[in-house]
Amino acid sequence: xxxxxxxxxxxxxxxxxxxxxxxxxxxxxxxxxxxxxxxxxxxxxxxxxxxxxxxxxxxxxxxxxxxxxxxxxxxxxxxxxxxxxxxxxxxxxxxxxxxxxxxxxxxxxxxxxxxxxxxxxxxxxxxxxxxxxxxxxxxxxxxxxxxxxxxxxxxxxxxxxxxxxxxxxxxxxxxxxxxxxxxxxxxxxxxxxxxxxxxxxxxxxxxxxxxxxxxxxxxxxxxxxxxxxxxxxxxxxxxxxxxxxxxxxxxxxxxxxxxxxxxxxxxxxxxxxxxxxxxxxxxxxxxxxxxxxxxxxxxxxxxxxxxxxxxxxxxxxxxxxxxxxxxxxxxxxxxxxxxxxxxxxxxxxxxxxxxxxxxxxxxxxxxxxxxxxxxxxxxxxxxxxxxxxxxxxxxxxxxxxxxxxxxxxxxxx
Numbered sequence: 101x102x103x104x105x106x107x108x109x110x111x112x113x114x115x116x117x118x119x120x121x122x123x124x125x126x127x128x129x130x131x132x133x134x135x136x137x138x139x140x141x142x143x144x145x146x147x148x149x150x151x152x153x154x155x156x157x158x159x160x161x162x163x164x165x166x167x168x169x170x171x172x173x174x175x176x177x178x179x180x181x182x183x184x185x186x187x188x189x190x191x192x193x194x195x196x197x198x199x200x201x202x203x204x205x206x207x208x209x210x211x212x213x214x215x216x217x218x219x220x221x222x223x224x225x226x227x228x229x230x231x232x233x234x235x236x237x238x239x240x241x242x243x244x245x246x247x248x249x250x251x252x253x254x255x256x257x258x259x260x261x262x263x264x265x266x267x268x269x270x271x272x273x274x275x276x277x278x279x280x281x282x283x284x285x286x287x288x289x290x291x292x293x294x295x296x297x298x299x300x301x302x303x304x305x306x307x308x309x310x311x312x313x314x315x316x317x318x319x320x321x322x323x324x325x326x327x328x329x330x331x332x333x334x335x336x337x338x339x340x341x342x343x344x345x346x347x348x349x350x351x352x353x354x355x356x357x358x359x360x361x362x363x364x365x366x367x368x369x370x371x372x373x374x375x376x377x378x379x380x381x382x383x384x385x386x387x388x389x390x391x392x393x394x395x396x397x398x399x400x401x402x403x404x405x406x407x408x409x410x411x412x413x414x415x416x417x418x419x420x421x422x423x424x425x426x427x428x429x430x431x432x433x434x435x436x437x438x439x440x441x442x443x444x445x446x447x448x449x450x451x452x453x454x455x456x457x458x459x460x461x462x463x464x465x466x467x468x469x470x471x472x473x474x475x476x477x478x479x480x481x482x483x484x485x486x487x488x489x490x491x492x493x494x495x496x497x498x499x500x501x502x503x504x505x506x507x508x509x510x511x512x513x
Contacts, residue, residue: 106261106382107388107478109261109262113250116265116267119246119278119303119345122145122301123143124143124244124248124249124252125240126141127239130232131182131229132183132222136254137251138184138255139181139183139232139233139240140181140182141178141240142178142179142244142252142299143177143209143241144341144343147343148177148341148342149307149311150175150176150308150341151171151312151342152167152168152312152340153338154167154168154338155336155337157332157333157336159188159334161186161194161220162187162190162195162197162220163198163218163220163335165195165198166217174307174308174309175308176215176339176341177215178205178208178209178217180202180219181218181219181221181256181297182219182220182221183255183256184222185220185226185228186222186223186224186333186334186335187335188220188335189225190228193227197228199213200230201218204233204237205237207237207238219297219337221256221284221333221335224334249282252282253283256297259507260284260285261383262383263282264285264376264379264383265280266372267280267372268371268372270365272352272364273351273352273357275349277351278303279365279372280301280302281299281300281301282299283376284297284298285297285383296336297336298323298373300338300372300373302341302342302343303342303343304342304347304351304365305344305345305352306342306354310354311340314340319338321370321494323338323373323377325494326378326495327413328380329500330413378496382498385507386503386507387498388478389421389478389480389498389499390480390498391498392479392480392496393408393411393481393482394408395408395485395486395494396483397446397485398489398491399488399489399491400489401491401492403441403489404486405493406440407440409495410434410435410437411434411435411482412496413497415500416430417482418500419500421480421499422500422501425472426451426474426475428456428457431449431457431484432447435484442486444460445460446459446460446486447487448484448487450482451481451482
């Protein structure tokens with residue numbers, strides 16, 4: 101973990117209300133780190149539904165394969181997450197480690213191994229020893245508590261400098277529904293679902309198919325809209341667990357909710373995911389700037405998203421941001437290289453509220469002094485209007501600093 105805490109680290113964390121039907125425990129298992137939590141167990145009441153989205157990497161980790169194969173069951177009784185070792189590119193040893201871990205969790209919780217979901221984060225290519233899981237999971241099940249979610253967020257950190265938590269409350273009929281989430285991520289982050297580890301817990305009653313649809317929608321303008329370094333991890337996982345406790349208390353299920361209430365739940369879920377995604381970017385390795393890249397006037401929404409990613413992933417754009425340099429020529433470059441429809445003589449660019457380029461040349465009212473002052477802010481907006489259509493998109497990123505290089509040059513040391 102980086103010794104330098106992100107300038108965006110929150111001064112305090114929100115009060116996280118309990119989600120009935122889920123308990124958490126974490127410990128220092130010594131998987132890679134010393135004197136820090138690195139193993140999480142979440143235990144769910146019977147009847148908990150699950151949905152998930154995963155990395156598109158062709159080199160996915162063993163836990164991702166395990167989860168994908170079991171997601172179709174739609175039910176979950178436990179979640180086990182470790183940090184320090186990704187259990188990726190580990191062959192048969194990796195597959196055996198996932199199976200043994202799931203079996204150990206199943207014995208501890210009293211469920212089927214197929215009802216255990218797994219996630220690992222850390223170094224790629226090193227075999228994961230299942231012994232710490234077998235040694236600790238029974239005790240963690242006995243120690244699990246409903247209000248342990250902030251410690252759970254700490255247990256899944258690698259180079260993160262702060263735990264990432266968020267909560268929302270929404271009404272479904274006459275009932276108050278709670279949605280809590282945790283995430284980890286600071287590097288190897290690129291928008292190609294998923295983009296890190298995130299786990300969301302709610303007491304809503306819902307079928308797995310309804311949950312899956314809601315999660316996929318929530319992911320599009322949150323986790324799929326962030327990038328730190330353009331690198332998609334082998335281990336990326338987002339899981340949504342719905343305990344159904346509100347339904348057992350008489351609340352309507354999400355499947356049966358009226359349109360307005362259903363929309364309100366989905367909006368709250370999407371908003372929570374967006375907050376978690378932003379927290380990930382703000383903790384980008386070495387980041388000092390949080391940047392929203394907006395593209396409009398593109399040939400289509402998909403084209404706009406590709407152009408936005410080209411800008412957000414450009415090392416030259418990102419280093420200019422780090423240097424607080426109003427180098428809008430690099431944005432022009434990134435638009436041009438994206439491979440999407442664009443017309444040089446219709447392109448306009450803004451840094452915040454300052455239009456710096458218009459119709460293929462520098463804006464006649466451009467003020468270097470005003471834009472340079474704007475670039476000193478911690479949170480920035482870059483906008484490119486292609487002027488050829490109605491497509492719009494936004495992507496969130498950070499700057500690229502020497503600290504990023506230092507962290508990743510020493511990552512396995």
